[in-house]
Amino acid sequence: EVQLMESGGGFVQPGGSLRLSCVASGFTFTNYAMSWVRQAPGKGLEWVSAIGGSRGGTYYADSVKGRFTISRDNSKNTLSLQMNSLRAEDTAIYYCAKFSDHYESDSYYLDAFDIWGQGTMVTVSS
Amino acid sequence: ETVMTQSPATLSVSPGERVTLSCRASQSVNSKLAWYQQKPGQIPRLLIYATSTRATGIPARFSGSGSGTEFTLTINSLQSEDFAIYYCQQYNDWPPLTFGGGTKVEIK
Numbered sequence: 001e002v003q004l005m006e007s008g009g010g011f012v013q014p015g016g017s018l019r020l021s022c023v024a025s026g027f028t029f030t031n032y033a034m035s036w037v038r039q040a041p042g043k044g045l046e047w048v049s050a051i052g053g054s055r056g057g058t059y060y061a062d063s064v065k066g067r068f069t070i071s072r073d074n075s076k077n078t079l080s081l082q083m084n085s086l087r088a089e090d091t092a093i094y095y096c097a098k099f100s101d102h103y104e105s106d107s108y109y110l111d112a113f114d115i116w117g118q119g120t121m122v123t124v125s126s
Numbered sequence: 127e128t129v130m131t132q133s134p135a136t137l138s139v140s141p142g143e144r145v146t147l148s149c150r151a152s153q154s155v156n157s158k159l160a161w162y163q164q165k166p167g168q169i170p171r172l173l174i175y176a177t178s179t180r181a182t183g184i185p186a187r188f189s190g191s192g193s194g195t196e197f198t199l200t201i202n203s204l205q206s207e208d209f210a211i212y213y214c215q216q217y218n219d220w221p222p223l224t225f226g227g228g229t230k231v232e233i234k
Contacts, residue, residue: 035223037170044213044225044226044227044228045162045164045170045213045215045225045228046225047220047221047222047223047224047225050221050223059220059221060221061221061222062222095169095170100172100175110217111158111160111175111176111217112160112172112175112176112181112215112217113160113162113170113172113215114172114175114181114182116169116170116171117169118169119169
């Protein structure tokens with residue numbers, strides 16, 4: 001069964017740090033780009049960050065650039081998000097998500113998120 | 127940044143009705159448009175990708191259409207389990223990947 005399992009969420013004061021993890025199973029983790037998507041309480045979905053598969057290029061939303069760092073350990077099938085200088089507006093459920101992809105005319109394309117984890121809640125408050 | 131706008135914000139419908147949800151992009155996203163369903167307390171689920179391709183296991187009553195900047199998700203004969211929030215997302219031009227604000231389909 002294809003599965004993503006997040007952990008590491010919790011309660012932190014503004015300016016603090018947290019490290020989220022996402023363990024993947026049921027697919028060849030190395031082969032797929034991965035992402036973090038968050039959802040503030042009662043709000044919609046917001047993309048946070050993404051990382052390529054074996055090549056590992058990283059991408060960030062402007063709202064987290066310079067504060068969050070995405071990484072992956074392919075030997076442990078684990079995706080991570082180091083979150084520093086946390087703000088109240090970072091309060092959200094953080095989902096780990098797997099990109100689907102395809103090849104077309106010898107080019108590689110990332111597509112939609114076909115697998116989502118259960119999410120981990122991050123609360124930033126004094 | 128490609129801004130995604132969904133309308134209406136809320137749709138009140140009766141079971142068995144046909145529902146049409148709209149998603150507009152601020153610039154062309156070609157066909158790189160996905161739809162997700164999220165039920166209360168649950169994680170998002172991919173319904174449609176590449177504008178009109180149903181994801182694995184998605185019933186045929188869900189269909190997507192559109193091109194460029196205007197897209198539609200249609201649900202034929204709405205079932206009780208279809209009451210949820212639906213999000214569109216573009217993956218043509220990123221970062222950032224962007225989602226619409228969602229359309230809530232509620233029971234009339």
